[in-house]
Amino acid sequence: MTEVREPFRARLRGGVLAAVALGGLLGGTARYALVLAFPAPGTAFPWTTFAVNVSGSFLLALLLVHVCEIWPPTRYVRPFAAVGFLGAFTTFSTWMVDTDRLLGHGHYTAAALNIFGSLFAGLAAAVLGLAVGRLTAARHRRLDARRGRARRYGRWAR
Numbered sequence: 001m002t003e004v005r006e007p008f009r010a011r012l013r014g015g016v017l018a019a020v021a022l023g024g025l026l027g028g029t030a031r032y033a034l035v036l037a038f039p040a041p042g043t044a045f046p047w048t049t050f051a052v053n054v055s056g057s058f059l060l061a062l063l064l065v066h067v068c069e070i071w072p073p074t075r076y077v078r079p080f081a082a083v084g085f086l087g088a089f090t091t092f093s094t095w096m097v098d099t100d101r102l103l104g105h106g107h108y109t110a111a112a113l114n115i116f117g118s119l120f121a122g123l124a125a126a127v128l129g130l131a132v133g134r135l136t137a138a139r140h141r142r143l144d145a146r147r148g149r150a151r152r153y154g155r156w157a158r
Helices: 002-012 015-037 047-070 077-089 092-104 108-146
Strands: none
Touching: 015 047, 015 077, 047 077, 047 092, 047 108, 092 108
């Protein structure tokens, strides 16, 4: 039983937890600042939450392509940026609270648009983030090949 727990403990040591915590602090603060800067009055459509979640989907896909294909392997980038920052920046709970608020005021069409629009726009943004990331990765590989530097790291590096 200790063999199963040992790798888990090793991952949780020190810096990784600090990276996730710092990223979460910064991501949550960034989202809160945007909500304060662009508040949705009473029964209005929650455009700020919508934009935060869609942009977070794009950035997460773009980031993960960069982490896996372009940047050299590091221990802290993915926990800090993906899990911490973007995990706290995007918000499922506020999305649902906004939807409940719209339903409570009888704005059923806006609530449905909030649910399905966020899902489809988030998926489209993630696909776009992957495409942009892969184009960037291909460009980096071409530039490195011209300079005589081949990179061997990354899941999809060729």
